[in-house]
Amino acid sequence: xxxxxxxxxxxxxxxxxxxxxxxxxxxxxxxxxxxxxxxxxxxxxxxxxxxxxxxxxxxxxxxxxxxxxxxxxxxxxxxxxxxxxxxxxxxxxxxxxxxxxxxxxxxxxxxxxxxxxxxxxxxxxxxxxxxxxxxxxxxxxxxxxxxxxxxxxxxxxxxxxxxxxxxxxxxxxxxxxxxxxxxxxx
Amino acid sequence: xxxxxxxxxxxxxxxxxxxxxxxxxxxxxxxxxxxxxxxxxxxxxxxxxxxxxxxxxxxxxxxxxxxxxxxxxxxxxxxxxxxxxxxxxxxxxxxxxxxxxxxxxxxxxxxxxxxxxxxxxxxxxxxxxxxxxxxxxxxxxxxxxxxxxxxxxxxxxxxxxxxxxxxxxxxxxxxxxxxxxxxxxxxxxxxxxxxxxxxxxxxxxxxxxxxxxxxxxxxxxxxxxxxxxxxxxxxxxxxxxxxxxxxxxxxxxxxxxxxxxxxxxxxxxxxxxxxxxxxxxxxxxxxxxxxxxxxxxxxxxxxxxxxxxxxxxxxxxxxxxxxxxxxxxxxxxxxxxxxxxxxxxxxxxxxxxxxxxxxxxxxxxxxxxxxxx
Numbered sequence: 001x002x003x004x005x006x007x008x009x010x011x012x013x014x015x016x017x018x019x020x021x022x023x024x025x026x027x028x029x030x031x032x033x034x035x036x037x038x039x040x041x042x043x044x045x046x047x048x049x050x051x052x053x054x055x056x057x058x059x060x061x062x063x064x065x066x067x068x069x070x071x072x073x074x075x076x077x078x079x080x081x082x083x084x085x086x087x088x089x090x091x092x093x094x095x096x097x098x099x100x101x102x103x104x105x106x107x108x109x110x111x112x113x114x115x116x117x118x119x120x121x122x123x124x125x126x127x128x129x130x131x132x133x134x135x136x137x138x139x140x141x142x143x144x145x146x147x148x149x150x151x152x153x154x155x156x157x158x159x160x161x162x163x164x165x166x167x168x169x170x171x172x173x174x175x176x177x178x179x180x181x182x183x184x185x186x
Numbered sequence: 187x188x189x190x191x192x193x194x195x196x197x198x199x200x201x202x203x204x205x206x207x208x209x210x211x212x213x214x215x216x217x218x219x220x221x222x223x224x225x226x227x228x229x230x231x232x233x234x235x236x237x238x239x240x241x242x243x244x245x246x247x248x249x250x251x252x253x254x255x256x257x258x259x260x261x262x263x264x265x266x267x268x269x270x271x272x273x274x275x276x277x278x279x280x281x282x283x284x285x286x287x288x289x290x291x292x293x294x295x296x297x298x299x300x301x302x303x304x305x306x307x308x309x310x311x312x313x314x315x316x317x318x319x320x321x322x323x324x325x326x327x328x329x330x331x332x333x334x335x336x337x338x339x340x341x342x343x344x345x346x347x348x349x350x351x352x353x354x355x356x357x358x359x360x361x362x363x364x365x366x367x368x369x370x371x372x373x374x375x376x377x378x379x380x381x382x383x384x385x386x387x388x389x390x391x392x393x394x395x396x397x398x399x400x401x402x403x404x405x406x407x408x409x410x411x412x413x414x415x416x417x418x419x420x421x422x423x424x425x426x427x428x429x430x431x432x433x434x435x436x437x438x439x440x441x442x443x444x445x446x447x448x449x450x451x452x453x454x455x456x457x458x459x460x461x462x463x464x465x466x467x468x469x470x471x472x473x474x475x476x477x478x479x480x481x482x483x484x485x486x487x488x489x490x491x492x493x494x495x496x497x498x499x500x501x502x503x504x505x506x507x508x509x510x511x512x513x514x515x516x517x518x519x520x521x522x523x524x525x526x527x528x529x530x531x532x533x534x535x536x537x538x539x540x541x542x543x544x545x546x547x548x549x550x551x552x553x554x555x556x557x558x559x
Binding site: 030031034038039042043046047055056059060063064065067068093120126128129143144147148150175178179 | 225226238355
């Protein structure tokens with residue numbers, strides 16, 4: 001008898017005519033950014049997240065956020081930094097939400113697993129990945145940004161909002177912890 | 187794989203300081219680990235569709251904000267706020283360019299679209315200046331600097347949100363309040379949702395109210411619609427100025443009204459008009475001609491005697507037994523609807539409440555307004 005009955009409350013759609021124009025102006029930049037960075041951001045998300053199924057969601061959301069903010073698109077040289085920052089932030093909140101047992105993202109990509117199952121499964125088995133998951137979140141973030149995204153220590157510090165000293169500390173402790181984890185019998 | 191970091195078998199005491207040695211290996215391992223991940227084939231197409239849609243949503247939100255600012259400034263009656271534009275235009279153009287450096291713009295109506303925006307995801311550049319960030323109502327302000335390499339001339343005057351929309355995880359501490367039913371069984375109430383994070387964010391509306399039947403109430407007889415001027419929910423506020431800015435700890439309120447179906451008495455299902463038959467024997471036949479099951483009819487009949495029953499809320503309970511015309515008001519036997527508020531960003535309901543004695547009718551909901559603590 002209890003039947004939830006959601007009723008979407010969408011405000012009146014008022015999409016102006018310049019919508020089409022906006023699409024036209026940014027597709028080139030989008031395609032360019034997509035080709036250049038999408039895959040590496042997917043890797044970044046995969047390394048940061050426990051939950052591989054949401055990698056693509058996180059990267060999609062990051063692209064949407066960064067590209068729908070006109071101010072960011074004006075500075076193509078900063079696009080990658082914005083994208084990475086957003087992926088880091090979203091990965092954190094995705095993690096946090098997962099911990100809380102809540103729904104991950106509102107609109108998951110459909111049939112995530114189908115095409116990429118093989119690659120993600122392989123990732124699941126990767127010893128490094130499993131070891132990385134054992135690290136503290138900060139340590140993992142520092143290692144991934146530093147050695148996967150090839151950021152400098154100060155870029156990492158800025159992205160994570162911590163001091164350079166902390167970056168160094170998390171980095172060395174992370175490597176030490178990783179070394180122990182990797183040497184432990186699988 | 188096992189001794190990857192120590193291929194030369196260095197002694198433990200040396201390891202602490204030889205990170206230079208470890209780093210290339212780690213770098214290679216990290217890249218190898220994700221080497222095989224490929225984007226989904228339709229990923230780019232999805233982005234092509236999603237980005238303009240997101241922009242349109244932001245723009246819409248900003249038009250609302252511009253209207254709100256104008257409204258506050260001039261104290262124009264609520265319904266007039268469609269015609270904005272002109273008055274703000276000059277200020278916006280200048281502010282928008284100034285704010286490109288860093289979003290420190292004072293609050294109020296100035297642009298600061300970039301600063302606030304970087305706050306959205308960057309978090310490092312953000313300025314959280316509490317600006318409502320209204321830019322002109324979609325007026326292009328063609329400036330040469332808008333053109334970026336490879337993108338052509340961007341139509342400026344884009345309305346980017348000055349602050350990020352509140353993520354679902356930022357919203358919480360929801361509560362519900364309901365008033366006692368009036369003599370026609372109408373129940374007004376509201377959901378209050380707080381920004382539980384420590385950064386400001388905006389709410390652009392779009393909360394979803396879901397309804398579920400409890401007891402003998404069939405949820406399919408309950409409609410949920412937006413409140414509009416002229417509908418029966420006259421006690422709800424008019425259209426709101428969106429987006430709302432929620433400072434940490436502040437909240438917004440979505441008001442709703444339960445209006446029983448016309449001619450259905452206080453529950454919406456009985457032919458009785460609130461007088462409260464004490465026997466309940468005649469209440470069984472539904473006045474609206476809806477075909478009801480035998481069981482449903484029985485409970486409906488029972489509930490008419492209880493007139494509108496009682497309302498209960500999840501947090502601030504105002505469980506006053508009501509007296510809506512029938513002196514012998516007893517709570518309806520379990521018939522109720524439960525309303526839940528789901529924020530725009532989705533996720534679990536943030537607050538819910540139930541309205542007793544509801545059988546068929548309409549729930550009207552208003553746009554969010556700032557909650558006054």
